[in-house]
Amino acid sequence: MLMDASIGKKQAGVLIGAFLCGCLHHLLFYNHAWGLSFPIFMIVFYVFFYWSVKEQVEIRFNAPMMLLIPIVLLSLTYVTFANETFSVLNALAIPCLVLVHTIWTMRKPAIRWYDGSMVLAILEQIFVHTMRHVPTPVIAIYRGISQKMKVDRSKQVWKVLAGIVISLPIVLVVGALLASADTMFDRLLSQLPRLLGDLNMGESIFRAIWIIFMASAIFAYVWGLLFPLVRKVRNAQDPIAHWELEGQPTSHTGSGLPLEPAFEAPAAPDPLTSPAPYAPKKIRMDATVITTFLLILNAVYVLFAFIQFSYFFGGGLASLPDEMTYADYARRGFAELVVVTVINFTVLMATLHGTDRSSRLMDRFLRVLLAVLIGCTGVMLCSAFMRMAMYERAYGFSETRLLVDVFIVFLSVLFVIALVKLWNDSLKLMKPYAIIAIVAYVIVNYMQVEGIVASNNVKRFETTGSIDTDYLGSLSFDAVPYLIELKLNHPELDGADKALQRMKRRLPLPGETSWVSFNLSEWRAARALQNIPLTEER
Known part of the structure; x- marks a missing residue:
């Protein structure tokens, strides 16, 4: 009771x-x-x-x-x-x-x-x-x-x-x-x-x-x-x-x-009267099969890496076909490289955790092949990053493109940790991967992605004279300070004024929101826009 x-x-x-x-x-x-x-x-x-x-x-x-x-x-x-x-x-x-x-x-x-x-x-x-x-x-x-x-x-x-x-x-x-x-x-x-x-x-x-x-x-x-x-x-x-x-x-x-x-937990069975406990046998892939597979795959990747060094690091871009520009070259291969990188990561994890490495000689050979795989993947990630950088210089910055850059850096860190794992079996990958994923996600939240996008586009305008103000006007209030800077430095640019008008219309009117909905970025934007004269649209 x-x-x-x-x-x-x-x-x-x-x-x-x-x-x-x-x-x-x-x-x-x-x-x-x-x-x-x-x-x-x-x-x-x-x-x-x-x-x-x-x-x-x-x-x-x-x-x-x-x-x-x-x-x-x-x-x-x-x-x-x-x-x-x-x-x-x-x-x-x-x-x-x-x-x-x-x-x-x-x-x-x-x-x-x-x-x-x-x-x-x-x-x-x-x-x-x-x-x-x-x-x-x-x-x-x-x-x-x-x-x-x-x-x-x-x-x-x-x-x-x-x-x-x-x-x-x-x-x-x-x-x-x-x-x-x-x-x-x-x-x-x-x-x-x-x-x-x-x-x-x-x-x-x-x-x-x-x-x-x-x-x-x-x-x-x-x-x-x-x-x-x-x-x-x-x-x-x-x-x-x-x-x-x-x-x-x-x-x-x-x-x-x-x-x-x-x-x-169940009571401990008597070893004399109870049958042996059921223990499922782990399925392991044959090391010879995986080694052959990695040899062929690495041969393709080494050839690809050689071409990347020729074009991106050795000045080979001068020999591109006449009808192909930097941006076209970058745009055509970026997505494919990211997909191949994800495939390589899957192959790496499957080999590390699902291959029979009981033979010491075969184990060392597999480690070397996986190290080559990680090295070639690093070249692919560098190539993908450079392609995206060229594409951004040609067409401007966006939230999606910046997040892709961050994702490439994130994948690179994962592969570096996997490289350490190759020579340190005591390292458990799941824990550092989970910690890095959470830390990276928090950092991306606090790096003001849309503010960086607006800032980079404004800087690009200073050198190229090209900017998509309609896109900047669709961003969050984090982009308002950079649009104001653009309007003050270039009052002749009508698009900046329209983008700021669009931002101002999205602001709630006094008394429309409660204190529970307070947002610092919105509050700062409202204060900043109060002191900026805008031309009303007719």
Whole structure:
């Protein structure tokens, strides 16, 4: 009974906290643009999360806590920048990081955040543990009401309801008399139907559904982290895990709350009476086949690298056909080089982790071939980067082209780490790859991609006299300072004025937005455009 009482008290607290989070989510995001609201909600959610799990998790600065850094930084981009592309991407990236962080916090050290098993853990947490607790709020509320309404109290409730029913006709008569006696009271009563008519029932129902959905989702997820189903293996011959609800939950050390473990290992079998445990044999590719394959592939890549050195590094571009320009040469091969690079990365990973390298001589030979593959891939990445640079000089800069440049640099870093892995078997690739991916994504968010695009196009205009102001006018407010610089330095350029007018029309009017939608980039653009005289379009 004591254990049930502690669970019920904890459940009520988590349910109330989830409901408050649902109300706050509605207050911050309903009919409001995302801005300051995003980091505020993330802070409140994590306060609620750590309060809910305080009996099971010691709150201290450890490895899982480090994941909060990119979550906080990405949340702040909704306040500091106005890039629509990253706003959409971050709306997907931040929840994914939150899932990884919260699950890792609760399941550590049984699971590693950078391992492939984390994907399975996320799916399991959402579709098994969380979905199981979706109806729990309704059940908890029903049980709470049922327990409170005992025999004596239920009689009092019925008496209160009877009093309400009896009072209704008397209130109507008395109200009519008072309305006749006092003009102001009559005016107040006459306004009640209009006030009630102003209520939009459809919108009110939608708001209620919004709050209930968010509160239920948050409660089910957190409660599923606290009390997951027990997964057991029935026997050694049947290694497939089965979910079971039977059995008493085990109590967490140092807490008064019972906690069902996410995984329960089977009892150790008797080696004399039990059969050998089932262990699937890893499939390995034959080293001779892979070596032959790499020899042929590297021969093609070495020839390609020679041509690249001839044209890009040896002055061979002078011998291009007359009908082909720099930009044409760059444009025709860039996409293909990126695809080949991705193929090479796949070949590299498959060879490292899926090839039989039991022979020491064959292992060394494979390492050399893979090193050649990485070297040739490096030449391809340099060639792709130079092609894109030529294309940007010929046609201008764009957000997509700049992100492609960043992606090439990112791939280069991955291949450098893979080269280190070739000669250091103790290095695990997944962890540094995951860290670099998160760090790179945060850096790209904070490098103001659209601001760099606008700045480079303005600089290109100074040397070429060519600029696409229509495209610059379609960028986010991060490009406003560079458009203002372009207008001030070249007042004769009509396109800059039109681009700034386009930006100004996108700004919300005073009073149209709430403080929860505050965005620093938008605020700076509004202040800057106030002091710039613009020619109104007729």
